[in-house]
Amino acid sequence: MVDEIRVRFAPSPTGYLHVGGARTALFNWLFARSTGGTFILRIEDTDRARYQESALAEIIESLRWLGLDQDEGPEAGGPRGPYFQSERLALYREHADRLVGEGKAYPCFCTSERLDALRREQEAAKLPHVGYDRTCRRLPPGEAAARRAAGTPCVIRFAVPEEVRPVTFNDLIRGDIEYRTDVLDDFVLLKSDGFPTYHLANVVDDRAMGISHVLRGDEWIASTPRHILLYEAFGWPLPRFAHLPVILSPDGGKLSKRKGAASVLDYRRAGYLPEALFNFLALLGWAPGDDREVMDRGEIAAAFSLDRVHPKPAVFDEEKLAWMNGQYMMARSAEALLPEILPLWAKLGFTDGTEPWLPKVVDLLKSRARRLNELAEDAVWFFRDPETYEEKAAAKHFGPDGPALLRELAEALAAVEPFTAAPLEALYRATAEAKALSPGKLIHPTRLAVSGVSFGPGLFEMMEVLGRETVLRRMEAAARRIEEKH
RNA sequence: GGCCCAUUCGUCUAAUGGUUAGGAUACGGCCCUCUCAAGGCCGCGAUACGGGUUCGAAUCCCGUAUGGGCUACCA
Numbered sequence: 001m002v003d004e005i006r007v008r009f010a011p012s013p014t015g016y017l018h019v020g021g022a023r024t025a026l027f028n029w030l031f032a033r034s035t036g037g038t039f040i041l042r043i044e045d046t047d048r049a050r051y052q053e054s055a056l057a058e059i060i061e062s063l064r065w066l067g068l069d070q071d072e073g074p075e076a077g078g079p080r081g082p083y084f085q086s087e088r089l090a091l092y093r094e095h096a097d098r099l100v101g102e103g104k105a106y107p108c109f110c111t112s113e114r115l116d117a118l119r120r121e122q123e124a125a126k127l128p129h130v131g132y133d134r135t136c137r138r139l140p141p142g143e144a145a146a147r148r149a150a151g152t153p154c155v156i157r158f159a160v161p162e163e164v165r166p167v168t169f170n171d172l173i174r175g176d177i178e179y180r181t182d183v184l185d186d187f188v189l190l191k192s193d194g195f196p197t198y199h200l201a202n203v204v205d206d207r208a209m210g211i212s213h214v215l216r217g218d219e220w221i222a223s224t225p226r227h228i229l230l231y232e233a234f235g236w237p238l239p240r241f242a243h244l245p246v247i248l249s250p251d252g253g254k255l256s257k258r259k260g261a262a263s264v265l266d267y268r269r270a271g272y273l274p275e276a277l278f279n280f281l282a283l284l285g286w287a288p289g290d291d292r293e294v295m296d297r298g299e300i301a302a303a304f305s306l307d308r309v310h311p312k313p314a315v316f317d318e319e320k321l322a323w324m325n326g327q328y329m330m331a332r333s334a335e336a337l338l339p340e341i342l343p344l345w346a347k348l349g350f351t352d353g354t355e356p357w358l359p360k361v362v363d364l365l366k367s368r369a370r371r372l373n374e375l376a377e378d379a380v381w382f383f384r385d386p387e388t389y390e391e392k393a394a395a396k397h398f399g400p401d402g403p404a405l406l407r408e409l410a411e412a413l414a415a416v417e418p419f420t421a422a423p424l425e426a427l428y429r430a431t432a433e434a435k436a437l438s439p440g441k442l443i444h445p446t447r448l449a450v451s452g453v454s455f456g457p458g459l460f461e462m463m464e465v466l467g468r469e470t471v472l473r474r475m476e477a478a479a480r481r482i483e484e485k486h
Numbered sequence: 487g488g489c490c491c492a493u494u495c496g497u498c499u500a501a502u503g504g505u506u507a508g509g510a511u512a513c514g515g516c517c518c519u520c521u522c523a524a525g526g527c528c529g530c531g532a533u534a535c536g537g538g539u540u541c542g543a544a545u546c547c548c549g550u551a552u553g554g555g556c557u558a559c560c561a
Binding site: 010011012014044046047049050108112115119123126127128129130131155157171174177178179180183185187188190191192193195197198202217218219220221222223225243245246248250252253254280283284285286287289290291293310311312313314315316317319320322323324326330365367368369393425428438439440441442443444446447448453454455456457458459460 | 490496508520523
């Protein structure tokens with residue numbers, strides 16, 4: 001028999017997809033792609049109280065943006081659907097009833113008030129093991145069935161074996177983990193609204209969908225023994241388990257919106273490229289084993305293996321993400337980067353995207369910005385004449401003889417042919433030499449006059465893109481401004 | 487409280503009993519240079535602590551500390 005590898009990412013549509021969830025999805029995707037397996041998206045919408053209408057679209061858009069294409073799922077379809085748990089309710093009830101019939105589960109009529117009181121009592125008594133006291137488990141079978149038949153609201157609880165024994169499993173990332181049956185309480189399988197809990201739905205669906213490897217977040221590790229008991233009760237073979245470490249914020253706590261972006265789409269809004277986030281997330285908890293860091297999807301998928309995933313929680317360092325994003329921005333051609341920048345320029349009111357020299361602007365700026373938004377904003381003076389001049393630089397480069405110098409240079413500029421970088425540079429160097437000045441004495445005032453700031457691309461490349469008319473206009477405007485000041 | 491998990495430079499990580507503990511980021515410096523970036527070179531910086539096992543421990547074992555998760559009719 002061929003061991004077919006099938007993995008799933010199973011988010012609950014209760015909010016945006018955060019980077020921790022995205023990393024779980026990414027590792028599932030990488031594992032599938034690196035082994036020729038199947039990557040499935042399953043929506044675990046069994047919590048009607050926390051369900052959010054907008055969440056599903058956001059999750060799907062986040063995955064699409066990151067390039068985590070699904071082989072089976074709500075959009076891709078597939079033979080093991082439906083891929084929404086809310087459309088599989090009959091299956092869960094059937095399985096819960098089967099366990100009740102076999103004496104491995106039982107209806108529980110305890111009210112939430114009684115359960116709350118019980119919990120408070122146990123906490124006050126500082127009992128080592130807290131949990132349901134199994135009152136309804138001891139109900140005479142006839143009575144339970146009768147009350148259920150009469151329509152008394154109830155949940156179905158799993159009857160954890162009374163026998164005290166270890167429940168062990170081998171986690172692909174952490175190794176052997178052991179729990180004991182006496183620390184497990186009789187957890188709920190089916191809620192009183194007829195919806196399954198995560199535990200039941202997850203196990204039933206993983207079985208029904210042929211999931212071979214369960215790669216999920218760390219927070220599920222304590223639930224795994226319950227799931228194993230369920231597999232045993234059903235008589236099903238176990239999938240392999242691998243629990244991924246959490247991603248932490250720089251202060252060591254959980255990642256949250258408050259501490260910066262936490263959702264995948266926030267990073268898109270902040271000007272990050274999907275391939276950069278993809279690469280960065282892949283390196284959180286995994287490394288190829290050699291010194292490679294900037295790797296494309298294919299390289300990462302080819303190098304990925306679960307045994308190189310390590311169990312330590314990783315801090316999300318946005319500085320390094322920014323660096324990596326800069327690497328990807330530089331690596332993209334201007335033509336490939338332009339479509340990302342155009343909408344930002346449109347929003348800033350800079351351009352409708354028709355100027356033929358736009359790719360040159362991207363070329364001049366892409367190695368000078370780490371995020372798309374930065375690049376877009378840094379381009380302001382390509383589109384607008386400066387209204388102010390950087391104060392410190394003006395004090396240094398706009399002296400009393402500034403107007404005369406700028407006008408003299410402008411006069412020479414008016415005659416340069418063609419108006420391109422090389423002749424412009426030749427002109428400046430020759431002029432500097434003739435005046436026995438360092439070229440910087442000419443270049444810096446011109447840069448400030450033309451862009452309003454003291455930093456940016458090479459002056460002559462800038463002037464070429466701006467064109468003669470604009471450059472001369474700005475130099476004259478600067479000359480007048482200096483005269484007004486003095 | 488109980489159970490479980492984790493612990494190498496600030497951060498991401500490499501080294502799976504024998505390395506001057508390597509790389510990246512960040513930070514500092516130098517070079518390049520019209521500025522700012524980019525790039526190149528150099529520097530700073532780590533095995534949480536205490537016991538074992540071993541000729542030899544970041545690596546194996548135990549304990550402590552610290553951090554995290556679970557302990558719901560949430561996932």
